[in-house]
Amino acid sequence: QVQLQESGPGLVKPSETLSLTCTVSYGSINAYYWGWIRQPPGKGLEWIGYISYTGATSYNPSLKSRVTISLDTPNNRFSLRLISVTTADTAVYYCVRVVTGTSNYDYWGQGTLVTVSS
Amino acid sequence: QAALTQPASVSGSPGQSITISCTGTTSDVGAYKYVSWYQQHPGKAPKVMIYDVSNRPSGVSNRFSGSKSGNTASLTISGLQAEDEADYYCTSYTSSGTYVFGTGTKVTVL
Numbered sequence: 001q002v003q004l005q006e007s008g009p010g011l012v013k014p015s016e017t018l019s020l021t022c023t024v025s026y027g028s029i030n031a032y033y034w035g036w037i038r039q040p041p042g043k044g045l046e047w048i049g050y051i052s053y054t055g056a057t058s059y060n061p062s063l064k065s066r067v068t069i070s071l072d073t074p075n076n077r078f079s080l081r082l083i084s085v086t087t088a089d090t091a092v093y094y095c096v097r098v099v100t101g102t103s104n105y106d107y108w109g110q111g112t113l114v115t116v117s118s
Numbered sequence: 119q120a121a122l123t124q125p126a127s128v129s130g131s132p133g134q135s136i137t138i139s140c141t142g143t144t145s146d147v148g149a150y151k152y153v154s155w156y157q158q159h160p161g162k163a164p165k166v167m168i169y170d171v172s173n174r175p176s177g178v179s180n181r182f183s184g185s186k187s188g189n190t191a192s193l194t195i196s197g198l199q200a201e202d203e204a205d206y207y208c209t210s211y212t213s214s215g216t217y218v219f220g221t222g223t224k225v226t227v228l
Contacts (some may be wrong), residue, residue, distance in 0.1 A: 030161070105166055
């Protein structure tokens with residue numbers, strides 16, 4: 001059973017950079033897409049972006065200027081970097097696996113709350 | 119990209135059927151078969167219930183079904199059960215090569 005686990009700071013200061021890593025266990029990075037989705041407290045889901053196993057990326061247009069998703073294939077993990085954060089970036093961040101060629105986001109991490117506050 | 123439109127809430131009695139709509143545009147829902155639905159219980163990660171409009175992953179109850187007509191996708195839950203009470207989100211691939219989520223629907227079992 002594939003498992004995804006997010007890790008990173010739970011508190012980030014305004015204007016600084018949010019960095020999260022997702023470690024994939026019991027499965028390979030190869031042949032799938034890997035993404036990030038966030039959910040502000042009490043609100044709906046927001047698609048951040050994803051990266052293919054070949055390294056191709058796609059980002060939400062509203063975040064594109066601030067976000068980078070990267071792969072670390074040898075260590076079976078991938079990362080999210082969001083620069084110049086504001087309080088509006090406070091959310092639970094989920095990492096997900098996407099089955100290539102489908103809309104099936106089949107495995108999700110448990111989510112990690114990142115609070116942007118001074 | 120604008121969020122897909124879902125009703126804020128839908129309710130039904132145990133055993134009844136309910137349908138949740140997800141309305142987009144000709145640039146997302148209307149253009150692609152890549153529409154999926156997610157169930158989220160409070161404090162938990164979402165779980166895929168339907169992908170590619172009408173495909174049900176193994177392990178998901180056959181009480182859940184999906185369809186699409188024009189720019190609107192739908193999720194139907196038949197034989198409503200107490201455990202189905204949750205938030206539901208649709209998502210669709212877009213012409214920009216991205217995905218967009220719906221606004222979310224709270225399902226209440228009366």
